[in-house]
Amino acid sequence: MKTSWAVEIAGMGSWTPPKVVTNDDLAARLDTSDEWITQRTGIRARHISADGETTLHLAEKAAREALAAADLTPADLDLIVVCTVTPEHTLPSTSCELQAALGCGWIPAFDLVAACSGFVYGLTTAAQFIHAGTAKTVLVVGAETMTRVTDQDDRATAILFGDAAGAAILRPATQAGREILAVNLGADGARAKMIWTPAGGSCLPASDTTVAERLHHMRMSGREVYKFAVTQMQTVLSQTLADAGVATDDVTLLIPHQSNLRIIESACDKIGIPMDRVMVNIDRYGNTSAASVPLAMCEAWRAGRIKRGDLVMMLGFGAGLTWGSALLRL
Ligand SMILES: CC(C)(COP(=O)(O)OP(=O)(O)OC[C@H]1O[C@@H](n2cnc3c(N)ncnc32)[C@H](O)[C@@H]1OP(=O)(O)O)[C@@H](O)C(=O)NCCC(=O)NCCS
The missing domain is CATH 3.40.47.10 (Thiolase/Chalcone synthase)
Incomplete structure (x- = not known):
């Protein structure tokens, strides 16, 4: 949008x-x-x-x-x-x-x-x-x-x-040109149990049994999530670029959620963004969920990989399943 x-x-x-x-x-x-x-x-x-x-x-x-x-x-x-x-x-x-x-x-x-x-x-x-x-x-x-x-x-x-x-x-914005150009948020609740925690909510409150059966830990269908993530990250990225009327080449840096390097590489390859314009720090932090995108963006900014005036694309994907992207001029 x-x-x-x-x-x-x-x-x-x-x-x-x-x-x-x-x-x-x-x-x-x-x-x-x-x-x-x-x-x-x-x-x-x-x-x-x-x-x-x-x-x-x-x-x-x-x-x-x-x-x-x-x-x-x-x-x-x-x-x-x-x-x-x-x-x-x-x-x-x-x-x-x-x-x-x-x-x-x-x-x-x-x-x-x-x-x-x-x-x-x-x-x-x-x-x-x-x-x-x-x-x-x-x-x-x-x-x-x-x-x-x-x-x-x-x-x-x-x-x-x-x-x-x-x-x-x-x-x-304190200066003309700094703006959020386009965003796209989405979710598919039918895939909720691809990443979920069975117990601890109203459906299954904590009890001796839930603890004994380790139902308070997160469960994940890794392979299914992987496949869906690659396709959906690519789709939401393309949509956001199209909505803003911006070409892939104009994006200074893509800041994707750091869940799996192969997911990032595969989605970027399909959309035609070279990896030297993609922020990757998963090697040092793993998947930090909602912290992942701001952690990566903060590092990129500190390291001088992005500066005022640049076009930056943020891209999230996760449990829900949910996804979202935001294109902004810094
Ligand atoms: C989790 C993930 C790394 C697993 O990789 P994969 O290539 O899909 O591997 P699979 O789950 O198919 O498992 C392959 C084999 O490796 C084994 N395996 C799983 N984890 C392992 C580990 N840590 N070390 C060694 N072997 C492991 C499996 O038991 C399986 O063995 P089998 O073939 O004998 O049954 C991958 O699916 C993934 O990253 N998915 C997306 C997860 C994600 O991003 N979640 C958060 C979304 S925000």
Whole structure:
């Protein structure tokens, strides 16, 4: 959908817990190998939260860094959106706890659940508040402690995920040309159980049985997700470029969700974006769900791979199944 919203990213921040777990570390306790993980996924290491390093803790670190980058303080914010599937508590929202941790006033705060597409959904939501004039300075955070909900004894999923947070401050564009040109969000709920957590919700509340049967861990049909992701990422990318009337060659950098290097390479090959214009950091972080896109974008910005005036495409894909893309001029 073509948007032309005069909204800019004022600053970004990210944070990952210091502890790094390599493929060899995993191979020491699981029936897997560095070679298998690297070849199938592109992942070499991931960051893991220690005790006390919670989703809120990660979110606050990333948020404070984004505020500093934007030269703003918590008092300047008038809305907080936290995108997460691993909230601090199931009740209340992590965004409310973040509001208190940052010391903001009584500004609205809510969580948004769209898994690995979360940040693109969150950015789109925040941009619409600004476009509508109901908010001026919005903090959007993607924060996850995926290793807390992953079965660390399941080699099919334990190898994939890591913990991180990424944050952005959105505000009305301060210079002409800075804008969100097009967005596309989508979901297919019929595929909900391709990535899901069976217990802990109203359908199957926690009990001795759910714990004994390990039903609080995430389950995933990896092969089916893989196939659908390649096609859908390609489709949503093409649609967003077409909506904005922008050619593939004009995009400075594509920032895709980092779930599997082969998925990224395959989708980019089909759409004709060379890999030197694609941000990849999955080798160091694995899949960090809603944190993945802002973490990658923040790194790219810091490294000088993107600068003001560039066209940047964000692309998310994840549980739901959900997907989303946003094309913006920085
Ligand atoms: C998970 C994923 C890496 C698995 O790769 P794959 O090539 O599809 O592998 P398969 O699941 O078909 O399994 C192939 C074999 O490897 C085995 N295997 C699975 N995990 C393994 C591991 N960590 N180490 C070694 N072998 C493993 C399987 O048991 C299977 O063995 P079998 O042939 O004897 O039955 C891949 O499917 C994937 O990345 N899917 C998308 C996941 C995703 O992105 N999820 C999040 C979306 S946001």
